[in-house]
Amino acid sequence: MSASTFVREFFRSWKTTGAILPSSVALAHRIIESANVPRARRVLELGPGTGAFTEVIKDCLPHTANYLGLELNERFVETLQSRFPGFDFVAAAAQQFDFDQYLRPGEEGFDAIVSGLPWTAFPEQLQIEILNNVLPKLVPGGCFATFAYWGFHRLPRGRHFRELLKQQPGRLRVTSVVWGNVPPAFVYVVQRDE
Numbered sequence: 001m002s003a004s005t006f007v008r009e010f011f012r013s014w015k016t017t018g019a020i021l022p023s024s025v026a027l028a029h030r031i032i033e034s035a036n037v038p039r040a041r042r043v044l045e046l047g048p049g050t051g052a053f054t055e056v057i058k059d060c061l062p063h064t065a066n067y068l069g070l071e072l073n074e075r076f077v078e079t080l081q082s083r084f085p086g087f088d089f090v091a092a093a094a095q096q097f098d099f100d101q102y103l104r105p106g107e108e109g110f111d112a113i114v115s116g117l118p119w120t121a122f123p124e125q126l127q128i129e130i131l132n133n134v135l136p137k138l139v140p141g142g143c144f145a146t147f148a149y150w151g152f153h154r155l156p157r158g159r160h161f162r163e164l165l166k167q168q169p170g171r172l173r174v175t176s177v178v179w180g181n182v183p184p185a186f187v188y189v190v191q192r193d194e
């Protein structure tokens with residue numbers, strides 16, 4: 001059901017959906033572990049789609065932790081809300097979401113940010129706008145994890161995105177490739193300095 005919803009939305013809006021199939025369980029585990037989600041208190045997911053990563057987050061998120069998913073596509077948000085009733089989803093563009101309105105007084109931000117956004121499909125300016133809006137909300141020591149399709153990372157927009165990640169304060173790590181994903185993908189992890 002989630003795959004058919006995903007394929008339909010790809011044909012409706014391929015530029016923002018960015019993939020014809022949801023990510024595999026193997027890639028979901030790789031990205032969730034890379035972001036340290038099992039030890040997080042507050043998790044942000046960008047572009048959850050039909051919930052490929054959310055399903056793994058649900059299984060490993062501590063009971064006391066909070067989750068927020070920002071998803072542009074309202075049809076996906078409806079699917080997510082019925083699939084994950086205890087989680088908080090907002091139909092919003094990651095580059096425009098007002099985190100200061102959302103976070104409660106005293107809450108600095110998120111200690112794990114997981115992204116399913118199709119960065120190489122985005123114009124360079126949009127890559128910058130999203131990172132500028134989201135990454136300041138990563139708390140010191142927190143992790144931002146996002147995937148790239150192997151090979152696509154060498155395209156001009158893929159290289160531009162990697163350069164943007166290198167400029168972030170903190171350490172950039174690259175995981176090995178998950179060959180079983182379609183297409184194969186690896187994960188970029190930025191861990192913010194303490």
Ligand SMILES: C[S@@+](CC[C@H](N)C(=O)[O-])C[C@H]1O[C@@H](n2cnc3c(N)ncnc32)[C@H](O)[C@@H]1O
Nearest residue numbers: 018019022023047048049052072073093094116
């Ligand atoms: C490649 S799909 C990934 C879906 C899911 N995370 C997965 O890996 O199967 C990208 C998702 O990002 C969403 N998206 C695209 N641009 C967005 C934006 N600016 N803000 C929030 N979500 C966005 C799309 O609607 C789509 O659901």
